[in-house]
Amino acid sequence: LESTEHVVVIVIHHISADGGSMAPLARDLLTAYSARMAGGQPGWTPLPVQFADFALWQREVLGSEDDSTSPASKQLEYWKDTLADLPTLLDLPLDRQRTPHRSPQGARVEFEIDAEQKAALAEVARRHNATVFMVVHAAFAVLLSRMSGTEDIALGTPVGGRGDAALDDLVGMFVNTLVLRTKVAQSATFGDVLESARETDLGAFEHTDVPFERLVEALAPVRSNTYAPLVQVMLTFQNNETARLELPGLTVTALDSEATLAKFDLTLAIDEQGAEAQGPTRAVLTYAADIFDEATVAKYADRFQRILDAVVADSSVVVGDIDILSADEHAELDIHIESEAPVASLGSHSVAEELAAKPLPELLDAAASINPDGIALSHNGIDVTYRQWHEKSGELAKTLASVGVGPEAAVTVALSTLLPGLLEGASGEGFADQFAGMLAGVIAEATSASDGRVNALPVDLIECWHEQVSLDPETLALAGNGSRLSRRELNTRANQVAHELVARGVRPDDVVALVVPRSIEWIVGMLATWKAGAAYAPIDPAYPAERIAAMVED
Template identity: 45%
Template sequence: MSRLDGGDTTYTVPWALRLDGPLDREALRAALADVVARHEPLRTLHPDFQGTPYQRILDAEAGRPELAVAAATEAELPALLTAAARHRFDLAAETPLRTTLYALDDETHVLLLLAHHIAVDGWSRAPLLRDLETAYAARTAGEVPQWRHLPVQYADFAQWQREALGSATEPGSPMNRHLAFWREALADAPDVLPLPADRPRPAEPSGDGGRAGFTIDAGLHADLAGLAATSKATLFMVLQAALAALLTRFGSGTDITLGTPVAGRDDSRLDDLVGFFVNSLTLRTDTSGNPTFRELLDRVRDFDLAAYAHQDVPFDVLVDALSPQRDLARHPLFQVVIAFTGHGTEPEPSLPGLIVAGEPIETGAARFDLCLYLRERRNADGGPAGIDGVVEYNTDLFDPATAERIARALVRFLTAVAADPGSRVEDVDLHGDDVHREVVRQTAVSLPGLPAAPAGQEPATPAERILAGLFRELLTLPEVPLDEDFFALGGDSISTIRLVSRAAEAGVVISARDVFKYQTVRELAAVARGAAGAGMRPVHAPGDGTGAVPLTPIMRWLFERGGPIGRFSQSVLLTVPAGAGLQPLTDALQSVLDHHDMLRSRLTPARELHVSPVGQVRAADLLDRRDTSGTYLASDADALHTIVTEEFERAVGLLDPVAGAMIRAVWFDAGAERAGRLLLIVHHLAVDGVSWRILVPDLEAAWAAVAAGRRPELPPVGTSFRRWSLALVEQARTPSRVAEAELWLHSADAPRTPLGSRPLDPDQDTAATTRSLRLTLPPETTGPLLTTVPSAFRAGTQDVLITALALAVAEQQGSPHVVLDVEGHGREELAPGLELSRTVGWFTSLYPVHLDLAGIDLSDALAAGPAAGIAAARVAERLRELPDHGAGYGLLRHLNPDTAAELAKAPTPAIGFNYLGRVTARDTADATAWTFAPESSALGTGSDPDLAAAHVLEVNSLVRDTGSGPHLVADWSWPDGVLTEPEVRALAESWFAALTALATQVDRRASGMSLRGLEQDELDELAAGLDG
């Protein structure tokens, strides 16, 4: 582990002692040498020979520790201790104990003993300090310590353990029996426990941590001890059951695995040894069925007693035997730990002439996602005096406020179940203070009669006014409170890009990363930079976007499919003002062509793109006019529909990426009195869905300027597509990116159930054989899918859509393993200085995702039961684990020759999924100019008939905001030789049913968790509190 982690600082164990009084430094130096000489683990190196590690025990003199002495002030001391505790041990060349003495003045010192976990455990502190006490007393008296003989050394224990347990492959051996128990006990346990994290898990954990302290008072301590006694359980079991239940309430599911340390010192001869004897047990708790707390405690007791009977299997041996999914970003088998220390603690050592006290150290490290430390206190009579608790949390995942909220919720939960152990865990009241507010926030319960914007919440700065207006516009909301979460209001990753772009145009500079980190108007405004300030977004230099452009991963994916790509395009049909004019439209289009490089690109014979300089692609050669001013068109919508279809087919046939014909346009001129239409077709190599949100406003702005006699001044582009594609090539070979390969290979190896009557055949299953189906979900269900449902599960709208699809597929196929090819917008900040919110091009990412729904009751989930929420939390956690929203897969699959071949062996997922975000639609013929025209359904497909199908089934979805509210629109497509329409329709309807179930489950949770038991006067009081 040390070699894998590069000497990870989470495996260091710091102990510090404050020494007040006259210190004999030389006696201390000698005493430390005596202690190290007595305990072999403290003078053992761990080198390797030909890749195999071994132990090398140094003699007493060679292993003698060096006592470093440093001057320090009281103010400097905490930072010095923290920095020292972050030391990375080189175990091959360095003994696992460092000693430092900080001299604050002549009679005040702090001694730091920093050990590596390979040599000590928590129980080693007592014998080590007892021996230091003996040795220092002897050395100050001018003598050598007279030790009580150690009957064994650590190496003897290791040998005994191997002999006593026997071989795992030996039938009937203790090791064989122990492993058989654990294989059954942990069968199908989740590899990852979904947690209420504030951020996705990074591919490379920092190991940084924080701590949130709390206290259980003496009265509650006594009640919990009494509950344990009457339940024939231990106090630890009560605390473990409470933690498991609380995690279930926070969305971690009903199969809760926790780790806990056990001393591993069953033989009294080990009591005086320093060494790493501790072992980790995996305790599994089934919280399903909404049991009473006493019933849950019975379950915990039964499992724990069996687990402790099989505690002798070393944790590393157990991991090797069970072979869970391995990921260096998280701990195997469990990510949450509960550690309980009884009241029998050792006093600090008594050193002659000195007053000794423990000195606190804030290490700033965390080995696990969450760790709950609990230390029991007893009064002089041995009665309960309280429990001190600490929630240690990984700062990669959690904010301090979240850890503090977990701690407070745990105390409230314990208080409730101590008073009534018959309470069902899902019904325990978590009302009160910030926990209640968080429940309300996460479930987004709306109370009738409350004001839309609380008093005193008007924007106070220009940045707040701009951002509040953009929140309202992009999310189609009448009002936006300044402290409301962008994503809880319905935002997603695509609308984030639009927010960044639109804010920059208004002079407020923020990044997509800012939006994910600071999610409210008030927070974003506080970190925003003015457009004229030092935070100005990067703008590429003239000519930076021209020249050779390497193919991106998604482009290489297209060419691998096989077949022609000349028609492979995207198109829009826009309403334009009456009498827009051919020349003004031409001039506007020319301005857009000159501004956005990829519209001037062409495909070279060498299979790369080349962008021509500004001015070399003429808009006049690409824009045609079609007269539709005939009076019959005013009353015959079908006639216009037919003309649009004809022109689309003609124009799309003129696309030719090799010749540089990446764009075609047709103006349908309806005369000076009626609004016309503008058809834009762009080859997919030059555009994606997000790009249209840039192109259409730019074209509108350019036309308005030309029509007013002004020269168009379009907002600047940040990073050019060419610069971006070059950055991808570099990124694909970085060590951190290459380290992701194991994650993607594991997804490739996931079990799969075939979909359809046969595998895809690229010669038969082409665009010409593709059939399609469209279903639309009404606003009453779509609305919650954008707001309350994602907020409840700390997820995004796409996560919710994917959860429902996985439930539907798993239910139809009868397998808990679902593998999807997921499309993302791909505009990730993969390197510093990239700004892509206004760059036009094909950025799409495509990556496989394995979703494991094992242990989830699919019938319950589809019936809007608690299993629906468990599935959503699990899927959201899985998607959060993917670095950079999956962008790394394409880099490794297509741009890195060292990883491409292995990844290419994996079969393509049968189902492709794409969520395009939210778009504004107009449903009437008098639609506003420069919005999508009502005749858009006349546009044909943007694929060549002979282009091979990419998937057995594809789902393309978006949310269309209309006057009646948001509608989820889903287009399903499939080759008719593999699937039938009834099969697809059944799955599509099951997906919508699963989405409805998720919305219903959140509604039930909200009404049951947040408002249960509140009388009308209490509701009025709550409303008044919010109003203030």
């Protein structure tokens, strides 16, 4: 620094101040500085309320959660109902597997929403009786759905919490985080998704007083050191008052910190503070650097803008038909599309049709070559890279070929995402509970069938299964596609396939690729693979083409 330059660093814990506190804090600081330089004392205008007054008022108005008629109790019940059965994790494709302890290190990718696009988004909002925030929320949810392959999208957003003008000049922590949960069906139009986002946002903004920490405590989600609870992605609109830094005889400039912290996997921030009415709006994607690379997040930004372009052109566009891949990405997948084809025909359906015609080994070879250390699949807490998958499947292919398995043969595949619904009358959780008992017995019974090659299971699970079989071996175990299997029949069929796998050379720790439509055979193949002591590689062709593309590219 030059002798005439100085830097003032203000360090504030978040428990003491939020983003809305920066403008009044700056005013107070500049008022004090100016007064002291003039040889006087600062003449601050007395505040009508203090933070303690706000805390007492909030407690009095909201009441006790123990009182079922109180606003506090009703708001908490709203959130419990709204977030019931919320998925634990939004499973986006990552560049690296999560580490046991999440790092706060982050980085940023910046882009702009130009003036024309901004005006078009405002027009979409007007036509749908919504706000620009709601339109951006819906578009961001579409992106997250397309990238994760799930329709249940939850993201967080901060709210100011200053519901009274008397609080505007107060320094304190008023911000709360809301969970916005929206369904994004690929067959729905963007207008449908926007209407859903609108209802979600209006409902959430009417129930802003339950602290996020209290919500986590009440819902008790599965906790992990590797990701944030309830939401891993945030959407923020930065529209707080900008602090005016003006002092007589001085030039004052605000400096951004070079350090970027990532509290979440991804945070999309739309900066309305510095946006001029007729100019572009700055947008920033902050990401966790331990799981994402800059190039990956840059593609997220590019795909988000493609979604915005599509919905401002036609808000009735079907979500699954929005083409979010660039020309280079299409070329990398060797998908040849006529250059004169309309954009509407370049969506996920046409991409999926092209991919369906590609041999899986071809896609796997490309993925292993492009990104060998990328995560190809995750199951039961185990991550498998493209290199590992490629090597193991190559070994298995040689083994199968050596015993006479030819091109027309099929080796069964299990897809863990398709389990719910195969058991009659059972929910996803109910299926998991019942299937765990069946699985324990199946593998226990197969121990002798595979000459001890199956890893031992806890005795209590094995005994539980044997007890179930002995009590009623004819109890219905699985039903689907017009077929029904009892516990005894399921075990018998799985044992037969397990014997065949062992006879064909499958050994402990081998990988058997399972590729079979949703069916009872799917379950039989999975059990048989475990009986043989091997692992299975689930391949789900139902994933959106964009997710498959991301796996291949990244």
